[in-house]
Amino acid sequence: CSGGPSEGSEAKAKKSRSSRSSRAGLLFPVSRVERQLRRGRFAERFGARAPIYLAAVLQWVTHKAMDMAGKISKKSKQQRISPSHLQMAVQKSSVLKQLLRGGVPRRHGRAVPQSQRVASPSKKKMTKSKKR
Numbered sequence: 001c002s003g004g005p006s007e008g009s010e011a012k013a014k015k016s017r018s019s020r021s022s023r024a025g026l027l028f029p030v031s032r033v034e035r036q037l038r039r040g041r042f043a044e045r046f047g048a049r050a051p052i053y054l055a056a057v058l059q060w061v062t063h064k065a066m067d068m069a070g071k072i073s074k075k076s077k078q079q080r081i082s083p084s085h086l087q088m089a090v091q092k093s094s095v096l097k098q099l100l101r102g103g104v105p106r107r108h109g110r111a112v113p114q115s116q117r118v119a120s121p122s123k124k125k126m127t128k129s130k131k132r
Contacts, residue, residue, distance in 0.1 A: 020052065028055040028062075065089055065096055 020030040034051035037043075068089035069081045076085075090096045 021055065024052050024056070026052070026055050026059055028059040030055045033058070061096070061099060064093065068093060068096075 021028065024030060030051050033055045037046060037051055037054070065086060066081065069085040072085045072088050072092075073079070073081050078085075090100055
């Protein structure tokens with residue numbers, strides 16, 4: 001008579017207890033991003049996946065900037081990343097430069113407009129002409 005059903009639910013809660021960051025496979029804190037979204041009053045409502053997506057984007061941008069800055073610091077034979085290394089990394093990367101400038105980067109090579117598809121020769125025609 002030590003509580004019965006309540007103990008079982010507590011055991012289940014302890015087993016399945018994991019952060020949203022770990023469930024999403026992220027290092028950046030999803031809960032903290034959500035809290036900042038709510039406090040910032042950016043929108044009255046937002047989806048459940050919005051803070052996860054934003055945390056993933058922030059993690060990607062940070063990883064890209066730090067990776068490039070690390071390579072620059074290795075080239076200059078230094079062991080620490082300095083602010084100037086980060087600045088040079090941002091200047092070298094067109095995507096980071098555009099993001100931190102305030103623009104939205106376009107995806108190059110993803111979607112080709114219909115007019116360009118017609119103008120470029122297809123791969124089938126190219127292979128037939130090469131075989132002749």
